[in-house]
Amino acid sequence: MKVLDLEGFLELSYMPANKWENRVTRELNIYLMWTDGISWNVKLFSKIKFGQVVRITTSEIDHKYIESGVCLFYPTTEELVGPLNTLPTKEVWSSRIPEWRCTTGFYNINSQTSYQGEIFPLPPKASLLTFHPFIQYGSVDNYLVVLNISRDPTIKESTIEFFNSVDLEQRGNAKVRTNSATCIPLNGFGFRPNELPLFISPNMAGIPFGLGVSHDGQMLSMEHTHPPASFVLFGDRNTMQSRIKKTWFQKAGLS
Amino acid sequence: MNLKSLRRKAKYAIFIPRRITKTPKIPGSVISDLFCLRFDSDWKTYFELLNVEGLISGDNSSNLRAQVEFVFFDSSGKKIGSKTEKVGKFGRQTVPLDETSLPNIKDASSFSVFHKASGHQVDLQGSYLAERGYTGYKKIDSAIRGYVHGNLDAVAQSDQGIEMLGNQGILRRAYQVQHPLRGPARYEFFLTNPCKRSSLITIQTKGLGEKWTELDRFKLNPRGSKLWAVEKSSSEPSFIRIKSRLYLGRPVVFRIAGQGIDVFHG
Secondary structure (H helix, E strand, C coil): CCCCCCEEEEEEECCCCECCCCCCCCCEEEEEEEECCCCEEEEEEEEECCCCEEEEEHHHCCHHHHCCCCCEEEEECCCCCCCECCCCCCCCCCCECCECCEEEEEECCCCEEEEEECCCCCCCCCCEEEECCCCCCCCEEEEEEEEECCCCCCCCEEEEEEEECCCCCEEEEEEEECCEEEEEECHHHCCCCCCCEEEEECCCCCEEEEEEEECCCCCEEEEECCCHHHHEECCCHHHHHHHHHHHHHHHCCCC | CCHHHHHHHHHHHHHCCCCCECCCCCCCCEEECCEECCCCCCEEEEEEECCHHHHHHCCCCCCCCCEEEEEEECCCCCEEEEEEEECCCCCCEEEECCCCCCCCHHHCCEEEEEEECCCCCCCCCCCEEEECCEEEEEECCCCCCEEEECCCCCEEEECCEEEECECEEEEEEEEECCCCECCCEEEEEEEECCCCCCEEEEEEEEECCCCCEEEEEEEECCCCEEEEEEEECCCCCEEEEEEEEECCCCCEEEEEECCEEEEEEC
């Protein structure tokens, strides 16, 4: 991802997180994939052998690959020829427990912020509902970064609505797009330290991140916000997620 | 079933025959992570307290009947204190974990947050209410906090006490931190033991093309925790792996470079 004046980075270790699954050890092709809104374009970016590490930054790739704020790096044993009408479905695993993940995030000259990430294409007919409990105050700019990747290469615009979760007062909205990383400044929506912001996008799924950038640029902070299912464990979490979403959609007048 | 599939199933049966965490034995238990607590002259910890029951039921308005209990543990896993807080007064309450939470907070290494039922009957569909929320860490000289969410369903609480939910196997296995270490930076790895038995932890390192060498070895009691640190001067990547019988010996990683801290799951 690339947002604001921050560069994005991705660092992939081709080593299994656990030593017993060891699902694949063959040399992999790493394809750079980006959408132009019509097709998924494909370019062989590098190869990686078992035991190696590859670090990729947005400062070293052409801007055209990341106009939507995001491009993909797909490790595979297969050879791909683009353009593609849909993202490939074959998954290559180094491990499943836990999932094989890269370290990805943003950096500037002073600092970096990371998370362990991989992304699976999101369903086309889905929604997003999340609470953001870690907006920071003081000398900091807060942003919501909404990441969406869909198999379909088209870029569709949707709306995300902002509420105070206590009284359901609507604080505004913003546009978000599929197959994009959309960065929305949050400081202007007037969320106070004791308020819990609620974000709802009725027509588009996404992975929401809270991003903080200190005014002096000395520190960045990023973490994803939870989906509603994270409030419970075990049992029928899917039903719980659906029920929590339905309840809040109705309360917000978005059902 | 072909040989490859059989081999894979056999590996799962040997290394991870059960779920990473156990379902609580007592119906109505509440679950919490074992969160890292950093409190000294250099570090401060903040917890973002939410009305989880209200968020589940769809009512996050004021509800003073709901409470949570912060339970603090030292590095050996011993409970050293607790504090009850009301929830629902605000949508979000940033709780600084300092001497106002626990006079001997300097002795604490981890904490859990257990939500108490408000009296409202919320049908959880066989699920258990869980606190997997957000902890913010700040150094004295850092401008803002670094946040990380709970990711280890470590402990459950009921009227019968605290139950450890982590599983561990018979064989030791390695968990490789998926983040390659690059300097100059100081790395600190926070490890906990969510199991009811103690676990021997071995920390190993290697550079690209090198063999694993042991850096440290220590025992973690149930609920015990340790912040293990290493200085990394070179920008060349190196790796850390954690050998133990824990199903998932995944640490929280603090990367400290200049005035910035970067905290994430390893």
